[in-house]
Amino acid sequence: MNESPNPTASVTDARPVLAVSGLRVRYRTEEETIPAVRDVSLDLFPGEVLAVVGESGSGKSSVAHAILGLLPANAKLEAGTVSFRGRSLLDMPRNQLQQVRGEEIAMIFQDAQSALTPTLRVGEQLAELFESHRGASEDDARKAAVDVLKGLLADPLRVADAYPFQLSGGMAQRVMIGMATALDPSVIIADEPTANLDPAVRHETLSTLEGLRDQEDVSVLLITHDFGVVARLADRVAVMYAGEIVETADVRSIFRWPRHPYTFGLLQSLPDMHRPGRMATMPGHAPDLATLPPECPFLPRCNKATSQCRTEPAPRLMPVEGSDGEHMVACYNPIAVSLRGD
Numbered sequence: 001m002n003e004s005p006n007p008t009a010s011v012t013d014a015r016p017v018l019a020v021s022g023l024r025v026r027y028r029t030e031e032e033t034i035p036a037v038r039d040v041s042l043d044l045f046p047g048e049v050l051a052v053v054g055e056s057g058s059g060k061s062s063v064a065h066a067i068l069g070l071l072p073a074n075a076k077l078e079a080g081t082v083s084f085r086g087r088s089l090l091d092m093p094r095n096q097l098q099q100v101r102g103e104e105i106a107m108i109f110q111d112a113q114s115a116l117t118p119t120l121r122v123g124e125q126l127a128e129l130f131e132s133h134r135g136a137s138e139d140d141a142r143k144a145a146v147d148v149l150k151g152l153l154a155d156p157l158r159v160a161d162a163y164p165f166q167l168s169g170g171m172a173q174r175v176m177i178g179m180a181t182a183l184d185p186s187v188i189i190a191d192e193p194t195a196n197l198d199p200a201v202r203h204e205t206l207s208t209l210e211g212l213r214d215q216e217d218v219s220v221l222l223i224t225h226d227f228g229v230v231a232r233l234a235d236r237v238a239v240m241y242a243g244e245i246v247e248t249a250d251v252r253s254i255f256r257w258p259r260h261p262y263t264f265g266l267l268q269s270l271p272d273m274h275r276p277g278r279m280a281t282m283p284g285h286a287p288d289l290a291t292l293p294p295e296c297p298f299l300p301r302c303n304k305a306t307s308q309c310r311t312e313p314a315p316r317l318m319p320v321e322g323s324d325g326e327h328m329v330a331c332y333n334p335i336a337v338s339l340r341g342d
């Protein structure tokens with residue numbers, strides 16, 4: 001199945017809580033098939049935040065959905081394994097997977113408003129979690145639901161009685177974080193948790209996520225466009241391009257010594273890492289996944305390309321020299337200077 005080394009494996013002795021290997025996802029539409037995830041492997045270790053970054057369409061959400069068995073009907077999981085504490089999630093019966101989802105692994109979805117059930121009051125949705133997963137009585141579940149909201153919002157009783165459409169974007173986001181963390185999961189997959197939030201709400205959401213990060217027993221797979229969020233929360237970073245991980249390293253190495261020309265370009269074009277906003281843009285366009293050539297998918301945008309890049313198949317992830325395998329890059333001619341030029 002997966003022949004490539006696991007790019008996000010740490011050299012620590014800890015066993016990953018979540019191990020993804022050789023994941024391949026393809027979408028079928030009337031016109032074409034889109035290989036959205038192409039041999040992605042990653043390990044998430046206990047207590048760490050692993051950020052997955054990349055431009056729109058690079059396959060980040062598809063990886064998250066595949067891990068939790070939430071791919072849409074037109075998607076095909078072609079290959080790969082997902083192991084959670086040694087149990088295979090992809091082979092798990094549906095009812096067991098539902099139990100794991102929410103209780104042990106929770107997801108904060110990219111669009112909080114539409115991920116909440118529109119016809120149920122917020123308090124009912126939260127209470128349902130305690131009733132179905134913990135066997136709580138109706139009264140106890142309601143109390144537990146309000147307790148969750150108390151930690152996140154100024155007016156928990158009013159929010160509990162509201163329908164999702166009555167919430168602002170920021171309130172919905174916090175409700176979603178409350179739902180994801182209500183049952184104390186050990187893994188949280190957060191898909192763009194700060195996207196489209198105004199600066200004040202973004203700041204509050206980041207503080208909430210920082211609180212989660214500081215809990216030793218919680219691991220977070222953080223999907224984001226926002227390098228300010230990466231700098232503030234992540235321990236390690238995996239950079240995705242065209243459905244693949246092209247670079248991975250600890251957060252300091254990524255910011256200081258990015259080796260892939262794509263990572264380097266993204267960081268170089270950042271206006272200000274600490275300002276809220278979407279990812280920096282760089283010249284050129286992401287490739288059309290349906291018609292990917294065999295060469296490096298970054299070739300048309302790359303100013304480091306050599307003849308090897310034009311004649312050989314796309315490079316595979318390899319350890320950066322001297323990094324003990326903690327820093328991996330898929331590039332024939334990686335950047336050799338630091339981002340500051342030294």
Ligand SMILES: Nc1ncnc2c1ncn2[C@@H]1O[C@H](COP(=O)(O)OP(=O)(O)OP(=O)(O)O)[C@@H](O)[C@H]1O
Pocket residue numbers: 027028029034036054055056057058059060061062063072074110289
């Ligand atoms: N249901 C679908 N049907 C067909 N193609 C899809 C579907 N969902 C995603 N895709 C395609 O798969 C590719 C990866 O999409 P995905 O949503 O995983 O990217 P992403 O990195 O999460 O992007 P964004 O940052 O915009 O959320 C894109 O080319 C997208 O158009």
Ligand code: SF4
Pocket residue numbers: 260261262296297298299302303304305306309315330331332333334
């Ligand atoms: S392999 Fe070549 S084309 Fe691809 S990113 Fe590296 S230098 Fe650029």
Ligand SMILES: [Mg+2]
Pocket residue numbers: 060061062110191
């Ligand atoms: Mg996405």
